[in-house]
Amino acid sequence: MRLSRDKINLLSHRVADAVAEIDEVVFKEDRNTVRLAALEILTKWLRKEEEIDQAARQKIESQVRQIPEGGEEWDILYRRYYEEELQILAGGQSFPGARGGTL
Numbered sequence: 001m002r003l004s005r006d007k008i009n010l011l012s013h014r015v016a017d018a019v020a021e022i023d024e025v026v027f028k029e030d031r032n033t034v035r036l037a038a039l040e041i042l043t044k045w046l047r048k049e050e051e052i053d054q055a056a057r058q059k060i061e062s063q064v065r066q067i068p069e070g071g072e073e074w075d076i077l078y079r080r081y082y083e084e085e086l087q088i089l090a091g092g093q094s095f096p097g098a099r100g101g102t103l
Helices: 005-020 031-061 072-089
Strands: none
Touching: 005 031, 031 072
């Protein structure tokens, strides 16, 4: 999923705010340091998600016959290949609720 820098920044603020509202949580660093850490994690995760998306698309494009994007077959293959790439990333673990079916 592609998000603008502003949206990622907004999410990092919301993460820091949500964590700060938890009574059991005490920051060892200032809130901005926590926000920056959340920003870095979100950015890395979204970058990795883009790599997974591209790998799934590349697998579909490498098929012997052309499969048009948006069709049922393309969607099925995309979910399958996306899930395979997620499992490779996760070392074979399955994640219920994934975009591709298991994250």
